[in-house]
Amino acid sequence: MTTSYETAKTQLLDAALAHVPFDGWSEATFQAAIRDTEVDPTVARAICPRGAIDLAIAFHRRGDDAMQASIQSEDMSGMKFREKVAAAVRWRLEAVEDKEAVRRGTTLFALPMYAVDGAKLIWGTVDAIWTALGDTSDDINWYTKRATLSGVYSSTVLYWLGDDSPDAMATWAFLDRRIDDVMQIEKAKARVRNSPTLSRLMIGPNWLMSQIKAPARMPKMDFPGSWTAPRD
Template sequence: MAARVLRPRAVLHRPTIAAFCRPYHSFDHPAPSQAFTNSEHALLSAAYEHVPDHGFSHQALTLGAKDAGYPDISTSILPDGAFSLIRYHLVTRRQALARTSQTLWGEESSGSKASVADKVERLAWERLLGNTAVIHRWQEALAVMAQPSYVPASLKELARLADDIWYLSGDTAVDPTWYTKRGSLATIYASSELFMTNDKSAGFADTREFLQSRLGAMLPPSRRTTSAGGPLDVSDRPGNSRSEAACDGGGGGPTADG
């Protein structure tokens, strides 16, 4: 009688909720790894002080390395060169929005909540103001970001900015509008940023008017509801609050790596 060959049975793993949750990328919900190493952060933060005078350039990096006590050759730890300095600006100014949100609405009472739309506008405006010190250098930065090698990273950071703004504004919807809202906001922010580089009005008043008009078209008055309820707040809809809680309240997309 022939011996029976036993074959290992395939083990089926049931996907858990965690498998479908993308970690939310913001100051309050940091990504698994830091955007910059300690040495990179030290060099870039020192170099950033020279951007107003020297732009997002190798010269600024060299001066920053000297200020931080590194030899000139240390700039070689930044393979993307000047773009690393641009990305440092993008990341740090985006992360600062979490602190801004806490300052503006951290003690918000239940009877005086600002609308989600108003929060979106305010945070987008605060982020634009983050460019004030380097606005005269920002067209140079945009030219670098438009280079094919840096377009993917630039767009990724813009997408993260739009995601952060919606999340910090209290929008926790997980539905098809997740993508359209973020895509629309990213487009509006990018156009407002470009507009700002040519704005000579006091306090960039024209830029804010431009931003408000574009956001007003995206979010008509009928949808300007408070974060306590209404079309933009779906936290009370069946199936959303529990899945959100399982992901620690994170954004990042309604599906895994979708």
């Protein structure tokens, strides 16, 4: 039976996680994962052209998937919107089974050559949160919401990595404070909009910002030249 692309990648990632605490997301970890799974090295390299870097990305996205599953399954009807955002960030961190793998990933994506990958992953996480919570903005607010939450999420992850409080209670308190800071910014923006003097001063900048639109979401489809993994 032929092992599918996704199955082989999952096997490689699961095997790699046992080595990441010792060797990081490195070539040594990737080679160990190949040995442990007995996946053909050529196939493994085709699945992960950048080796452990691609596995680190897959690990992050696995956490995003778990977070989205929690958002969909939990009853959030009684929560205020800020509470929904805080819950989503908390579920994202609670989806992590190995904090050391995140720590090693943070170190990896802080390197200049992988910083763009790291930024894309954080943006993908916060975009998943806003989308799952029903965000329908299609103007500059689409960007500002995600940029603001990226800062909240990144700082919370760094705090969480060093948190040894019971049940990470200090982290959740830190998260609440960061979201409160964001809410203060939103209140300040509302005061500007409601001020006859300040609102007139913002007519020009507001017009310019109104021309900025959210990117179009591309539907998932098979384009010519693309490859879909065979089924088992």
